[in-house]
Amino acid sequence: MAHAPDLAERLGERLSRLPLVKPRAVEALPIHIDRRRIYVLPTGFGLFLGLMLGAMVLGGLNYNNNPALMLAFVTAAVAHNSLVQAHLALSGLRLVALHAEPVFAGQAMLVRAAFEATGLRHRPGLELSAGGVQAAFDLMPGERAEAVLALPTTRRGWLEPGRLRLSTIRPLGLARAWSWLLPRTRLLVYPLPEAGEVALPAQGGDSTSRRTRQHGEQPHHLREYRPGDARKQIAWKPSARSSRLLVREYEASAPRELELAWEALHGLAHETRIRRMARWVIDAERLGHRYRMHLPSAVIGPGRGPEHRHACLRALALMPDA
């Protein structure tokens, strides 16, 4: 969700380019957030309130107005303590895990960041943000909390989540404490499969005899939804009954063993080739075919199932650019 950055965020962003600001290099998990890498600055509102308090203290001193001074000092002390509390809310946190299911380019990748902390402090109102997206979470003592960031993806390949910012403005919204995290993690983004009507390549030579119908396989077999399945294949009524998305599999196209060959797509643009191959993998998997993928660098398979599918899509995702 978008929000207007406050003063501390804008300043923090600028300051982060200074050579002294930590961390300077990517770090291995778990990342321990100690006090040396936590920064605190007043928010715009905090600065406004601080100016008010300064005026009150100055006026109170000038007129020797003791109640006004007392009020100003109490408020200032509460504000000061809130800065300390914001700092303490981050201090001692650990980022213990960062992972995400691969998605196709263009989809939002749900990056899960798991945090832990020792000690008895409540740590409510933590925010994790990266690249303009934010996630809020609370961390109770002795528990583990997960923040889910919906990172946008644009292209296939490794996605580096880059610099994450863990911050909080609690308890009073007067100051923002933050710490930069540079986890050494790469997240995989599959190529976006080609859309529209795409025919699978012709059947391979020796597959007919191998493939026999398995026991229990019905003409209208239902299986779980996988990303890439066409919407019209979804079996809505059984899905509603089982509270999972189920997809109807048509047995009209009998399982075959397919050769998905890079060379067969000669003449198409590089990225289009990759997208076509990705589509083939998805379609072949959905239809229950065994398939083998021929890439310039490697031959994968033959095989079938989620792991094989992942291996193929991963290889496609990591194809060098043309």
Added chain:
Amino acid sequence: MPERLPKPLRNWCMAAAAACLLPLLLQVPPALALALAAIAAVGYGFDKRWPGVLRLALLLGVAGYVLVTFGFNIGRDVGTALLAALLAVKPGETHGRRDAQSLLGFSLFAPFAAFLQDQGPLVMALSLLALGLLLVALSMLAEYRPGAPAPRFETSRARSMGLAVLVALPLALAGFWLFPRLATPLWGMPENALGRGGLDERMTPDQWIDMFASDAPAARVRFPGATPARQDLYWRAQVLWDFDGRSWTRERGLAGSEPASDPVLPTPSNVIDYELSLEPTDQRYLLVLDRPLEAPEGARLLADDSVVANAPVSRLLKYTGRSVAGPRTDLTLDPATRQRATALPAGLNPQTVALGQQWSAESGGSDVAVVRRALEWIGAEFSYSLTVPPTGLHGVDEFLFDTRVGFCQHYSSAFATLMRAAGIPSRVVIGYAGGYRNPYADYWVVRRMDAHAWNEVWLEGRGWTRVDPTAAVAPVRILDTIEDRQRAEALLPEAFTPVRDLADWARRSWNELVLSFDADRQARLFRPLGIDQASAGQLGLAFAIGAGAVMLLTLWYLMRGQPASRDPLVAAWLEFAKRLRRAGLGKAPSEPPLAYGRRLSEALPGQSETLVSLSRRYAADRYAPDGLDGEARRQLIADLKAFRPARKPR
């Protein structure tokens, strides 16, 4: 479409702003306060943002009204009223988060502005309440995220904000006591457009009725040494020299020199020391016991024995004074002063003038005889009353020869006129007479109802001598106690007297402890450590050390964290896990209770049954839909608390 705060959140912000505004509204005229409260309420009730034109028109209208109310004078009270007006208009434009933040920020300034007018404990209490509400609103605002459910108010939030204030108190007190104070202000206090509660530089008979009805204190006095008799408690405020037929006034330029005369040598028997705290008057006179020997610091003693401060008294002022009982022997009177002290407006009060001249001729040159004759006449034929018919052009004639009833203003004005007609130099002194001794603490309170006017005449060989014509007619009226007066007038049932005395004592303690702390007292703070007058540098160092120590203490407290949960079962479970951690069997953060229980039972085979049962019951309460019932929960809490690992695991 600008973001809009959810209703409960907006309500809390409004409540906080209203609480901040309240002490300020108490300082503005009631009609204006009502109007502003109504505007704020309408703005709060309105669901839509008011158009800019309307807001501007409203603001200009209110500002115009304020200026008219205060007669187009610009003063501190006008500023206060304008700030209240700004805040009252603000709810009408408060809908988003930023609006709410600016509303709350400006609201914080309202109690401060109120303190410029009134530093009493009531305003302080209201301001602390306002601060608490403000913090609650701030914390809710910090928690608010668009799209997420609105933060709710729970008692735990109020508790944690109260705790935040308590935790902040040591640091605040360090700042209050040790932050170096200014010995001399950088700029002066803006004056109020309308005066408050003091004695004017002008006395017009019939004008003091309001004061006589007010039992608000004008000053509190403590006598460290001997206490003078009550009939000697005449508190001088101003000396009025000039009479225009209706009002007595003083003209600043004419009485600005130091006393020219030699005062009587003070002897230990007739010197009186006192400590006086003067309630703010917004005027420059200081109240001193008749007759002052010297001026307190920051003030001047004038030739007519009145004391004038260098700046208007706009806050509680505490000073020590020295006075001498009995008349002063200033035996010379220069011709200019004599002329001024015998001047009368031409053509007015012919009867009085004639009577004065006649008595002067009959006295054979003895001024004392004339004074005595006048007092006897007044004592025999006049009476005291606060209800007096209005008088016309020859006010003194009407009073002396027609109505013959009045109060101190009439008596002092007529007496001075009569004396001047007889050629005796005389002047009017206004101030307070008497006082009331608080039976619970050793101090006197002088109330506004003790306001009094008397005369001084210059007698050959005796100098300026106090004469109180009102005492000749009604000595009781001047020197009686408030107790007597209230019994007579039934202002307040007698049963409440102790309550009032104690309340006044509390107010005085507040004045002594809080209000009168200043640079001077701060400098003497380290006297017990052998530092007589701490310098600004020493104070700065003390502040740095004190604040640093308090901050460390606060940091330690904050780092400790709170008990993990208000839920006693969760707290007991965490305690249980903590005890086992000491035995080397800590719970991993992500470990579910049942798995933890299994691991424990393997590590401590002797207690395995108990451990499995404990973890199972805990899991049942935490994760089963209904949880445990009350009795089972209590039992589990007790069992968790009672559990001790039998021995160190292998």
